[in-house]
Structures are given as C-alpha cells and as structure tokens.
Amino acid sequence: MKISSKGSTMERRDALKVMGISGAALLAGGGTSASAKTKLSTFASKKKADIVIVGGGTAGMTVAARLRRSAPNAKITLIAPNETHLYQSGQVYVAAGLFSEFDNKRPTSELLPDNVTWVKDKVTAFDPDKNRVQTAKHNTVPYDYLVVALGCEYDYNAVEGLDVSDIGKHGIASVHLNDIEKGTSTGAIVSRLWLKAIRRKAQRSEVKVLFSDPQTPVKGEGASLSMLFLANDMLKGNGLKIKGKDLQHKVKFTLTKAGKVLFPSAKIDAALKRTMKKTDNVSVSYGYILKRIDKEKKVAVYANGDEEVNVSYDYLHITPPMKAPQVVRDSKLSIKDGLHKGWLDVDEKTLRHPKYRNVFGLGDVVGLSSGKSGGAVREQAIVLQDNIAAIMEGKVEPMSYEGYSVSPIKTRYGRVMLAEYTPKGLAPMFPLDPTTPRWIWWEMDLHLMRRAYFDLMMRGML
Numbered sequence: 001m002k003i004s005s006k007g008s009t010m011e012r013r014d015a016l017k018v019m020g021i022s023g024a025a026l027l028a029g030g031g032t033s034a035s036a037k038t039k040l041s042t043f044a045s046k047k048k049a050d051i052v053i054v055g056g057g058t059a060g061m062t063v064a065a066r067l068r069r070s071a072p073n074a075k076i077t078l079i080a081p082n083e084t085h086l087y088q089s090g091q092v093y094v095a096a097g098l099f100s101e102f103d104n105k106r107p108t109s110e111l112l113p114d115n116v117t118w119v120k121d122k123v124t125a126f127d128p129d130k131n132r133v134q135t136a137k138h139n140t141v142p143y144d145y146l147v148v149a150l151g152c153e154y155d156y157n158a159v160e161g162l163d164v165s166d167i168g169k170h171g172i173a174s175v176h177l178n179d180i181e182k183g184t185s186t187g188a189i190v191s192r193l194w195l196k197a198i199r200r201k202a203q204r205s206e207v208k209v210l211f212s213d214p215q216t217p218v219k220g221e222g223a224s225l226s227m228l229f230l231a232n233d234m235l236k237g238n239g240l241k242i243k244g245k246d247l248q249h250k251v252k253f254t255l256t257k258a259g260k261v262l263f264p265s266a267k268i269d270a271a272l273k274r275t276m277k278k279t280d281n282v283s284v285s286y287g288y289i290l291k292r293i294d295k296e297k298k299v300a301v302y303a304n305g306d307e308e309v310n311v312s313y314d315y316l317h318i319t320p321p322m323k324a325p326q327v328v329r330d331s332k333l334s335i336k337d338g339l340h341k342g343w344l345d346v347d348e349k350t351l352r353h354p355k356y357r358n359v360f361g362l363g364d365v366v367g368l369s370s371g372k373s374g375g376a377v378r379e380q381a382i383v384l385q386d387n388i389a390a391i392m393e394g395k396v397e398p399m400s401y402e403g404y405s406v407s408p409i410k411t412r413y414g415r416v417m418l419a420e421y422t423p424k425g426l427a428p429m430f431p432l433d434p435t436t437p438r439w440i441w442w443e444m445d446l447h448l449m450r451r452a453y454f455d456l457m458m459r460g461m462l
C-alpha cells in the first residue's frame with residue numbers, strides 16, 4: 001500500500017514507523033505543545049490550600065491529576081455527579097459500527113487520581129464573593145481556589161417542534177446525544193441504526209438526507225462532518241459490514257451551516273471544501289439557521305437572512321445548539337453580554353476569571369473563540385497545572401493557552417483529516433500536512449486515542 005505525504009509517497013512500513021514515532025511521542029506526552037512552552041511542569045507549590053474542581057469529565061479529571069502533582073500539599077476536592085465517565089470522542093466510532101458503547105465507558109472511581117476527594121454531587125450555585133459553592137446534597141463547599149469544568153448543555157428544544165425524545169424517531173439522528181451524568185450515549189447507537197436505514201431506503205428509492213449544524217459554538221466540531229462523510233462512504237459498501245452495490249447516486253446530502261464556513265480554520269475549511277467537491281451528491285447551504293421542524297411532514301424550516309426556507313428531507317441529522325450549564329449562566333462567573341454570553345468568563349491566555357482571581361476554568365464551559373475539544377482541554381490543563389501552583393507561590397502565571405484545538409474529521413472509512421489549529425492558523429503536532437486526510441491518523445484515532453485518553457490523559461500524563 002502506498003501512502004501519499006506532501007507530494008512524496010510512503011510505503012506502509014514507513015508510515016508505521018512515522019506512526020510509531022508519533023504514537024510514542026504522543027503517548028509519552030513528548031509532542032510539542034501549541035500552547036505550553038514546555039511540557040515538563042516547572043512549577044510546584046508545597047503550600048497548603050483547598051482546591052475545589054467542579055466537573056468530572058475530560059477537563060475535571062485531567063486537571064485534578066495534574067494539580068495533584070503541582071500542588072502536592074493542597075487538599076483537592078472534585079465535585080461531580082457521574083459514576084461513569086464517557087469518552088465522547090468515541091461516539092462517532094460507535095455510530096460507524098467500529099466501537100461498542102460500552103468500550104467508551106469507565107467508572108469514575110477508577111480514574112480518580114489518588115488523594116483527590118470525590119464529592120458525588122451537583123453544584124447548584126456559585127458564591128464567588130464568599131469563596132464557596134452550593135451543592136445539592138452536601139451543603140456548601142468552601143475553597144481557596146476553584147476550577148470550573150462543567151462542560152456544556154445541549155439545547156434541542158431551541159428548535160421549535162424538536163424534543164430530545166425525538167432522536168431515534170421520525171428519521172432523526174444526532175450522534176452528539178449523550179447523558180454525561182448517566183454515562184450513556186444514545187445518540188451514537190441511534191446514529192448507527194440511522195445509517196443502516198438510509199442504505200436500506202436507498203435500495204428502494206431516492207433519498208434526501210439533511211445535516212443541520214447550529215449557530216452556537218459546539219463541542220466536537222468535526223463530528224457532524226465525520227457523520228456525513230462516513231454516511232456517504234457507507235453507501236459505497238464501506239463500513240458497517242454492509243455488502244452490496246454502490247448506492248451513492250441514490251442519495252442526496254445537504255449540509256446546512258449557520259455561518260459562512262465549514263470549519264473555523266481557513267486552511268482546513270478550504271481542504272474540506274475540496275474534499276466535498278469530489279462528490280456530486282453533497283451540497284452545502286450557508287447562512288441557514290434552523291428554526292423549526294415538522295416531524296410528521298419531514299420539513300425543516302430555516303431562517304436564511306430575512307427569508308424563511310423550507311427544506312424537505314427523509315433523514316435528518318441534528319447537531320444540537322449548545323450552551324453553558326444553567327448553574328454557570330445564572331452565576332456571577334458568566335459572561336453577561338456579547339458573543340460568548342452565558343459561558344464562563346476567563347482570560348483567553350491564563351484561563352483565570354477577570355474579577356474573581358481565585359477562579360479558573362477549562363473545557364467546553366469557557367467562553368473563548370477557540371474550539372471546544374478534548375485536545376483543547378489537554379492544553380488548557382497543562383496551563384492550569386503550572387499557573388495555579390505559581391499563583392499559590394505568589395508568582396506571575398508562567399503559562400499561556402494559545403487557543404489550540406483539534407478535530408479528527410473522518411473523511412471516509414480509513415481516512416482522517418487531523419485538523420489541529422489555533423485562531424492564528426494550523427498547529428500540527430506532527431510534521432505532516434494536517435489538511436491531508438491520512439490512513440495513519442485514522443489508525444491513531446481509532447486504535448490509540450481511547451487508550452491514551454483513559455490511561456494517560458486521565459492521569460495527567462498526556
């Protein structure tokens with residue numbers, strides 16, 4: 001097998017070598033960091049302090065493990081309700097028929113770092129003037145330093161006529177749908193059945209499939225694109241172990257985007273548009289904001305400028321509008337106006353609250369222009385590991401987050417475009433052009449990343 005790389009070709013064994021090196025570097029945490037000046041933690045504080053982390057997802061667990069090292073004498077408490085931890089990045093592979101839902105789960109108790117106290121509860125209010133949080137069952141919990149890592153909420157109801165209970169019915173799927181508190185990802189399972197249903201229908205008739213992306217920031221930015229590309233590839237008989245003739249010509253895909261781009265990074269956007277042009281059956285409508293759906297008639301109604309546009313479909317994939325959890329939106333810690341209204345207010349470089357200086361945030365909950373991803377969390381956690389320890393020592397924050405995020409976009413079964421970027425442009429960790437979909441990234445994403453996530457990132461080692 002030949003693999004093309006920057007105009008040259010690589011034999012499979014060379015590619016494996018590259019993957020070996022990159023995989024090892026990745027697993028050892030030795031890749032260059034887009035934000036951190038070094039990955040070796042230089043700051044540690046022996047001071048005593050109460051550090052409270054709220055949220056036990058990707059961000060909360062990672063930062064707990066890292067702070068455990070940089071603040072060895074601090075009392076660290078993690079408040080989160082979920083007994084099961086879900087690897088959300090694996091949901092697309094569940095839909096694609098390559099993972100089971102079970103593979104993406106671990107008990108929170110297994111991942112919890114040593115000497116971190118877990119309060120299994122929900123935060124119901126923030127009281128930053130009194131340095132404490134209110135919980136549902138454990139009264140108030142005081143802190144010297146607070147790290148907010150509460151993720152984000154789906155807002156399916158923002159689309160008139162749509163309810164979360166409609167996912168999996170009426171031809172509607174949404175790979176994003178999960179319940180972080182319960183550790184379930186119904187949307188991934190539903191999406192697998194949905195893909196099969198599209199293929200079955202295409203055997204009998206023409207099919208219209210609509211993908212709708214919202215105008216809000218979203219986590220896992222490439223997930224709907226991955227679903228679209230995989231759905232189209234599946235029609236050729238790839239993936240999902242479906243044999244049979246090529247049915248691509250029977251299915252028309254329409255993707256609607258609220259903005260003017262497919263992806264926030266210009267070079268990735270251009271590369272994706274080139275990839276799309278290679279297929280005749282995919283079109284994109286820009287400036288479309290989904291207002292309501294008529295589930296019975298299978299019509300989606302959009303605002304497009306001043307006009308209302310009806311789009312009929314047989315199958316609909318929804319990326320839900322997303323917002324900060326209500327407890328954040330209602331608190332003094334949220335941004336009160338503008339583009340990021342409702343999300344957690346933090347400085348884009350230091351991830352520190354501008355007013356409440358002992359409050360920090362990371363992960364999906366922060367109101368920044370950078371992408372929301374597990375990759376972003378990894379960089380942000382490195383920054384907070386050192387900065388909080390430095391602040392405990394009365395020093396200036398040494399580390400700065402440069403807005404890195406990553407999205408492994410599955411352009412077909414066996415190919416991933418590893419879109420690594422910051423608001424300034426591409427930010428590849430490996431010396432390969434990130435705009436080229438590659439087999440090597442597919443292999444890494446499918447076979448290495450989940451293990452690296454549970455065994456290394458959750459331990460603050462990646």
Ligand SMILES: Cc1cc2nc3c(=O)[nH]c(=O)nc-3n(C[C@H](O)[C@H](O)[C@H](O)COP(=O)(O)OP(=O)(O)OC[C@H]3O[C@@H](n4cnc5c(N)ncnc54)[C@H](O)[C@@H]3O)c2cc1C
Nearest residue numbers: 055056057058059088089122123151220363364373374375
């Ligand atoms: C379909 C899909 C595909 C994705 N693909 C990728 C990918 O390929 N690569 C990638 O890097 N990222 C991907 N992501 C994004 C990634 O999963 C998230 O960005 C990441 O999990 C964010 O971590 P977080 O800790 O901020 O939020 P979460 O992991 O969602 O955790 C939030 C935590 O807050 C807790 N919580 C919520 N409310 C409260 C409360 N009131 N009190 C206490 N605790 C509370 C929850 O129980 C949970 O523990 C994908 C996401 C989805 C949905």
